Amino acid sequence: MPTVAFAGIDVTINDEGFFVDPDQWRSDMAPEIARQAGIVALTDRHWQVIEFMRREYAEKGTGPTVRALGKASGVGVKELYQLFPKGPAKVAAKIAGIPKPRGCI
Amino acid sequence: MGHHIVVLGGGTGGTIAANRLRRELPADVAITVVDRDDDHVYQPGLLFLPFGLTGGQDLVRPRGRQLHGGIGFRDSAVDHVDIEGRTVSLEDGGVLSYDVLVVASGARLVPEDTDGLTGPGWLERVFTFYDLAGATALRDALARFDGGHLVVNVVDMPIKCPVAPLEFCFLADWYFRERGIRDRVRLTYVTPLDAAFTKPVAARTLAGLLADKGVELVTEFNTGTVDGAAGQLVSFDDRRVDFDLAVVVPAHGGASYVDRSDGLGDPLGFVPTDRHTLRSTVRPEIFVIGDAAAIPTSKAGSVTHFEGEVLTRNVMRHLAGQPLDASFDGHTNCFIESGFGKALLIDFNYDTEPLPGHFPTRAGLPLLAESRLNHLGKLMFAWLYWHVLLPGRDLPGVPTAMPTAGKHIPAPTP
Numbered sequence: 001m002p003t004v005a006f007a008g009i010d011v012t013i014n015d016e017g018f019f020v021d022p023d024q025w026r027s028d029m030a031p032e033i034a035r036q037a038g039i040v041a042l043t044d045r046h047w048q049v050i051e052f053m054r055r056e057y058a059e060k061g062t063g064p065t066v067r068a069l070g071k072a073s074g075v076g077v078k079e080l081y082q083l084f085p086k087g088p089a090k091v092a093a094k095i096a097g098i099p100k101p102r103g104c105i
Numbered sequence: 106m107g108h109h110i111v112v113l114g115g116g117t118g119g120t121i122a123a124n125r126l127r128r129e130l131p132a133d134v135a136i137t138v139v140d141r142d143d144d145h146v147y148q149p150g151l152l153f154l155p156f157g158l159t160g161g162q163d164l165v166r167p168r169g170r171q172l173h174g175g176i177g178f179r180d181s182a183v184d185h186v187d188i189e190g191r192t193v194s195l196e197d198g199g200v201l202s203y204d205v206l207v208v209a210s211g212a213r214l215v216p217e218d219t220d221g222l223t224g225p226g227w228l229e230r231v232f233t234f235y236d237l238a239g240a241t242a243l244r245d246a247l248a249r250f251d252g253g254h255l256v257v258n259v260v261d262m263p264i265k266c267p268v269a270p271l272e273f274c275f276l277a278d279w280y281f282r283e284r285g286i287r288d289r290v291r292l293t294y295v296t297p298l299d300a301a302f303t304k305p306v307a308a309r310t311l312a313g314l315l316a317d318k319g320v321e322l323v324t325e326f327n328t329g330t331v332d333g334a335a336g337q338l339v340s341f342d343d344r345r346v347d348f349d350l351a352v353v354v355p356a357h358g359g360a361s362y363v364d365r366s367d368g369l370g371d372p373l374g375f376v377p378t379d380r381h382t383l384r385s386t387v388r389p390e391i392f393v394i395g396d397a398a399a400i401p402t403s404k405a406g407s408v409t410h411f412e413g414e415v416l417t418r419n420v421m422r423h424l425a426g427q428p429l430d431a432s433f434d435g436h437t438n439c440f441i442e443s444g445f446g447k448a449l450l451i452d453f454n455y456d457t458e459p460l461p462g463h464f465p466t467r468a469g470l471p472l473l474a475e476s477r478l479n480h481l482g483k484l485m486f487a488w489l490y491w492h493v494l495l496p497g498r499d500l501p502g503v504p505t506a507m508p509t510a511g512k513h514i515p516a517p518t519p
Contacts, residue, residue, distance in 0.1 A: 060377070062401070066327060066341075067218070067261050067356060072372040078329070081341040087325065 006032045011097075018093065018100045022057060025097025033095045037086065042095075046083050049073055053096035063093040063101035107133035108424060111193055111203040113183055114360070115140035115168035117148075117494070118395025118409045119209030124497035125417040126207075127173045134424075136175070137201060139193065141182035143168050146237055147490060149406065149483075152269050152442065154240040156280045157248075161241050171495045183210070183362040186369055188388050205390050205420055208369075208376050210360035212265055212396040212404055218356045219260050219331055226333015231351045234273065235265065246350065247280065252289030253349030258338055259296045260328045261356040262303075265396055265404045268451075270294065270354050271301065271311055272442045278318040279444030293321040295338060295346055300324060304458040307451055310473050314443060328353075357404070359397055375399035380455065381431035383416045384423070392420055400435075401455065407438040410494050414505045417497075436507040438464070440483035448479035454507040463511035465502060472512065 001020060003010050006029035012020045017036075019025055030050060034042050042050075052073040056064050066089045070077035080088035089101045110126060112119045115138045123138050130136070150164040169178040181197040186206065193201045214235055216222045222231065232243040255277060259270050274294050281287040294301070294315060300308035301315060301322060315322055329341040331353060338346040358364075359374025368387055370376050377386045378398040385391040394416045395409040402408045415433040422429050435455030442448045450470050451459035463469040470478055493500055 064372075065262065068372050077341060081327075081329075085342060087327070087342075 014099075016100060019097040020099070022054075022098045025054075029097065030095050033097075037084075037091050037094060039084070039091075039095075043083075045075060045079070046092075046095075049075055049080065049083065049088070049092050050096045053092050053098060057096070057098040063089060063096070063098050065089055065101060107135060108204040109135045109137070109202060110205045110207065110420065111201050112136065112138045112207040112209055113186075113193065113362075114138075114209035114211055114395075114397070115172070115178065116145065116209065116211050116395070117406050117490075118211070118397070118412070119207065120145070120168070120171045120495045121410060121413040121497050122207050122209055122394050122416055122420075123176050124171075124173045124495065125413050126420060127176050128497065129417060129421060130424075132175060135177065137177040137179055138168075138172060139179045139181060139183060139195065139201070140168055141180075141196075143178075143180055145171055147487060148265065149490070150487065151234050151237065151240045152272055152276070154237075155234050155243040155247050155273075156276050157244060161237055164237065166491065171491070173496070183360070184365065185362055186366040188366065188368050188391065191390065203390070205392065205423065206388075207416070207420070208363075208385070208391060208393045208397045209395050210363070210397050212263075212357040213360055213374070214355045215358045216353075216355035218358075219328060219353075221333065222260075222331040222353060222355060224331075224333060226336075229333065230336065230349065231331055231333045231353060233353050233355055235269075235354055243352065247277075250290075250350055252286060254291045254293065254347060255350045255352065256293045256295055256338065256346055256348035257352045257354075258326075258328055258331075258346075259298075259354045261297055263404055264354050264357050266439070267303065267403055267405075268311075268439050268441045270296075270352075271315070273352060274315060274320045275318060275444040276442060278320060287319075291321070292319065293323060293346065293348075295323040295326045295328075297327050298324060304453065306461075307453075307459040307473060310449070311441075314475075318444070357396075363397075371399050373399075379431070380435065381433050382419055382429040383412055383433055384419060384429060390423065392416055392423075402435045403437045403439070405437055405439060406490065406494070408436070410500070411436040411438075411505050413497060414499070432506070434506050436505065438503070440479055440486065442480065442483055443475050446480050447475040447477055448483045449473055449475055450479045450482065452507060452512075457507060457509070457512070457514070460512045460514060462513045465504070465508040466510040469511055 011024040084091040145168040153159040181195040184194040233239040301312040302308040330339040363370035363374040378393040380400040396404040453459040
């Protein structure tokens with residue numbers, strides 16, 4: 001699996017660009033990952049979602065879907081798409097350094 | 106002194122759980138099943154109803170009649186569960202105390218969660234086949250449909266029976282060919298997933314089938330608005346798909362009482378559950394079976410059937426103060442109707458995706474390939490459902506744990 005450097009530290013990502021080991025993530029990596037995903041600057045609202053993703057992953061072992069994010073993160077679905085235009089659940093998971101949300105099967 | 110087990114929901118999971126528990130437990134353990142109505146719907150039949158392949162009345166039987174003797178049936182909706190006080194408050198004013206609670210209340214359609222879905226055009230040019238009323242109305246609309254763009258749209262995951270919308274596409278292709286108007290009908294499948302299905306090997310096979318049947322595929326479409334008046338699906342990122350007739354699978358949530366019960370459910374109303382023991386992670390005396398559980402399986406009757414054995418064993422072990430059996434492997438087994446009297450079969454679990462081969466052994470039904478035998482299997486399943494699954498018996502030759510004998514399992518990558 002590829003290794004890339006964020007904030008000067010090497011991390012392992014999978015072919016789709018998601019962190020393999022969420023413990024390798026540090027908050028100062030987030031702005032750099034975000035820029036690669038086309039998000040120029042992270043606002044407080046972005047951070048609210050990123051931190052929620054980290055907490056959910058720590059508790060449940062998978063990131064939430066968009067609808068669960070909209071119900072529980074304090075940021076509604078429409079705003080989530082404004083913040084993370086290419087798909088909030090996936091993009092926010094990438095920036096938060098957690099694996100791709102499983103969604104469901 | 107006897108215990109009281111309360112089972113919330115008299116559908117597939119609740120009926121299986123109650124019947125299996127009744128058979129195993131002594132008579133001084135009381136079992137009560139609660140449901141808001143007495144109509145047990147054979148949900149797999151809803152797929153066939155819009156195409157006139159089954160009648161609506163054939164799909165419904167009384168819930169209470171599917172329960173063994175010695176099981177109480179309470180016909181009332183649930184207001185809420187007090188997980189601290191171990192009581193269930195019913196809408197008819199009654200209160201049930203429990204020693205063990207089995208949550209089996211399934212998944213609920215929440216079309217109102219999507220802007221416009223139940224607005225203008227609902228049940229006129231926008232339908233669902235995921236409940237009896239919708240499937241019946243859709244049958245009449247399909248019979249009237251004589252050409253145009255039919256769009257099948259999944260709003261969000263999770264949904265019950267994730268292959269059903271694909272089956273609907275396959276059957277629609279067959280149906281319009283039979284009517285001789287297939288050349289006047291454009292079919293499109295619009296999904297929030299990044300492929301036709303969640304699992305890679307099966308997704309390739311199923312995408313190939315869609316292409317063979319001339320069904321267009323639109324992926325990563327997160328439906329924000331269904332505009333029935335304009336005939337348009339609009340995604341949150343402002344992509345648009347026009348339709349003349351939309352068959353929409355609405356978003357799903359857990360039963361509404363879960364939302365009213367402090368500490369019981371997750372934000373979508375499903376109950377956080379250990380995926381191997383089927384005990385909830387919210388309270389040790391609360392167990393969960395079927396679609397109500399927030400576990401990474403398909404929401405499907407086969408899963409619920411396979412869960413039945415482990416759930417029953419673990420409720421008994423809990424009552425006896427013994428450690429639980431963590432053996433549920435996520436086993437799922439689905440026939441996928443592909444039209445023209447054929448079907449595919451997929452069989453998988455938490456760790457193994459649907460693979461080609463044969464089920465349950467090399468001499469069995471073909472996996473991930475179309476065959477008439479699988480179609481007959483699907484039809485026979487209706488009988489097995491009422492007479493084997495619901496009474497809580499094992500399916501002959503079909504083990505609870507996923508069999509590997511007939512599967513083409515690739516060598517592990519180094």
